[in-house]
Amino acid sequence: VVDEKIAIHNNTVKVMTNDPPFKWQLWNLNNYMRFNTQWSYDSGISVQTELGQMPFEISHGTNTVGLPGDYTPPGRFVRLFFFKQFAQINTPPTSTADAITLATALINDVHIPKGVVAHNEPKGDLASDYTQWASLK
Numbered sequence: 302v303v304d305e306k307i308a309i310h311n312n313t314v315k316v317m318t319n320d321p322p323f324k325w326q327l328w329n330l331n332n333y334m335r336f337n338t339q340w341s342y343d344s345g346i347s348v349q350t351e352l353g354q355m356p357f358e359i360s361h362g363t364n365t366v367g368l369p370g371d372y373t374p375p376g377r378f379v380r381l382f383f384f385k386q387f388a389q390i391n392t393p394p395t396s397t398a399d400a401i402t403l404a405t406a407l408i409n410d411v412h413i414p415k416g417v418v419a420h421n422e423p424k425g426d427l428a429s430d431y432t433q434w435a436s437l438k
Contacts, residue, residue: 316382318374326378336383337364338390372418372430377411384410401437408435 318326347354369376394400415431
């Protein structure tokens with residue numbers, strides 16, 4: 302519901318949100334265009350140092366550095382979109398079991414544990430936000 306009207310979207314990104322509105326979430330993905338599914342072997346600006354070529358990627362997962370890790374709705378939307386895309390591009394599920402494993406891992410990554418998000422006591426919110434349930438379809 303946006304401006305008291307039901308909003309229906311062609312959700313080609315296959316990630317849902319409740320707030321901010323869906324179109325805002327889609328536009329926000331543009332802020333993360335530099336992320337890559339591949340290992341970056343050379344930054345193009347490396348120089349030889351007494352320790353060897355610097356900078357270089359020192360560990361796995363560096364292609365995700367800078368993705369939001371917080372529990373805000375925009376942070377979870379961006380993280381879920383990119384992780385889903387990366388997984389489907391690099392190792393697409395080849396069986397129902399693979400698909401269920403991937404879907405469960407993705408949902409668990411954006412699951413908010415009870416008590417982690419602070420409540421807004423001045424506004425009368427006495428309980429924090431948390432994931433009450435999740436569904437795989």
